Amino acid sequence: MSKKSTIRGRIIRTVLELVTGTLLSILLFFIFTYLLVFTGQLNVYGSKMEISVSDSSNLSDVVQAMNNSIFDYVVFNRKTGTIEEGNYQKKDLPAYREVFAKNESISNDAVYYGYYANSEIVLTVRQPMIPEFVNPNLRHFSFNLFSYLFFFVIETILLIWSLTRLIKEFSNNFLLIQKKTLNMGQLTFKDKNIPAQIQEFDEILSVLYQKDDELTNLLKSERREKEDLSFQVGALAHDVKTPLTVLKGNLELLELTNLTVQQKEYTQSMNNSIVVFERYFSSMIDYSRLLIEDKDYGEQIHLSEFLSELSVEAKSVMNNAKVDFKIINTTKLIFFKGNRFNLNRALINILANAARYSSGEKKLRLLSLRKQSILIL
Template sequence: MKNKIHSMKWRIWKTAFEIFIETFLGLGLLLAITFILQKAGYISNPNKVYLVLDSNKTTLTDIRQTMKKYPYDFIVFDRRTGKIVASRYQKNDKDNYYLAKVKNKSYINGTTSYTISSNKLYSLVIRQNSVPEFTNPVLRKFSYNQISYIFLIIYESLIIIIAIYKLIHEISKNFTAIQKIALNMGNKVTKDYPKSKIKEFDTVLKQLYQKSNELSTLIETERIEKEDLSFQVAALSHDIKTPLTVLKGNIELLELTNPDKRQLEFMESMKNSIQTLENYFNTMINYTKLLNLNSISEEINLNEFIKELFLELTDIAIVNKTNNRLKVKTNLKKFHANVPALKRALINIFLNACQYADKSNPQVSVTVTEDLKFLWFEIWNNGAPFSEEAQVNAQKLFFTEDKGRSGKHYGIGLSFAQAVAVRHGGTMIITNLVNDGVSVKLGIQKF
């Protein structure tokens, strides 16, 4: 059977209606209990009873038989002797009966009245309360009205708490369903999404599951395209290597023919161009490998990683005739990352820093810090600041200010570093420091 779906407004009104109906039922229950207790003689009826004693016919036995029908306390006085000849009363209440007898008229004390009726032989004083009370002497210490109020307060509190809890539980259940699909967004959903009885939640769930399937399809399509790109780049690199190898062989043969100075310059230029092509395709292959990177959960010892990394960076600094230094400002021992990808990204940033450092006194530094969420690698150089265009586009694939692509800058290094940071749940920040060079910070999640 298909579940009926209603709006949130309807659901809230339903809760209010449930509270109203259950309150009405609670009042009915209290009245029913009161009625049953009255019939059973456990509480008195607030309706007053006035008995008229017939001067000739009413005997003491008649009075006793009549008072058995009522739950009221009473005292029968003998008018000649003034003694009590029949009774049902509490000792602490005795003076009130005598007061009514002496005055020979009804007497009211608070909500309690002492009604007197007399004939020639007897005086009957009946104690009656205008509010219900227990007939049992022990229970009479407790006000039946107060007990009724306490019952209603507790009952009302319970039905409100239960009704609101049911509403909150239903809403919470829907939010949990939304949270579940949101946290698994992009995964293929093969079964029907959990239906909600609230229209607004059901619409959101339906859209989320639909978008999750669409995103899953897009991710799968992207994965296939990346694999295809990686394959094509690798195949292209392989195809290019064959003619490059032939060119290098021909250059070597030409060098054996005793070429003149100008020919040697041409051959040297050809060799440099071949090397540029090889470097370019090797860089492209590294980038496409990153596109298919899945596992980044390897636990790494930070000190060992920094030690190995700095050895490689020092070699790069020596080749580029750059002064470099290392600062470690963290006590972190372990972190999770893909070592080859992270190392390549940091080397790319460092190499870029060396190439753009001040030519007269090139300075580059590496600083390792952390905050609550990220492990940061900051690479600084004392070169000229990034241009406005470069700051905006430096992280884009193939962007370079070296329009001629001299062989040093392919527009892949910083894009690769940015992609590595994103794959590790982090980011890369480029900052121009006022009169103090350029800082590139790569941050990754620590765990």
């Protein structure tokens, strides 16, 4: 198992990466510069050449010597001032002529023009005082500017690479913490515990993993207790409801016999009590279902089927209360998402209360309509 770094150590490592990369870029630049000088593609600062043009030197000797060098030059005829031979750029020609006219070397901030002469010829040699490309097509692009751009590009790439790695590593650790925090105690989805790369984040994640396991075990224990309680409540409700059903059947048989008015009142009172008890035990069964339901509010529900089932269940309540009840569906919606059991129970309770507490001519209308993306009942 690799040793995890701290936040401070990770930042120091990024700084060391930048320093190391900078040193390597400097070394690479020196190697590149050396290769340019070695191959004769670059004139470097201080690369002057001392040329001796004696009286015995003729034009061919001078030209041969200069063609073996990397410098531009012009050879003038001392008497006529015409150019005998040369390797030069036209834009530099005025400087060469100035050297010939003054009979001495001249220089500016960037170039030194050397003067070498005998009784027949005058040799003027262009020698750069700062690093310069030998190729005339590249001279307009300063080598110093090239070096600045080289380091700027290298340092920019190095900085982006190092900081991107650092930010990505921090971001991944934050995302691990966020993911675990949002999924604490999930019973249906358990992801593998992935360690963080940085020590401080890993300590936080370790605590979250521990708390997640504790919460998951607690929820499982609570779920088991609810299932046990639900089973006991449901069993009790069914056990008690069975003799009530028998009692209700016996009362129906008793009503078929000849009863006095007072006896009929007694049987009616008993039937009402049985109905109340049945309602209580039905509520207990519903409560037992509520204890263990998953509370899935993303269930896809067919609207027409749901309203049909609701109508059948609601009419039994409305008939007892002598209420004129209708369901009017004004929407073309086919499916919607929700919790079928909870929605059905809530609507039945609302309708039952409306039927119970209404007065006069009792009419109930359940209207379904759609407003934008919302279903309204």
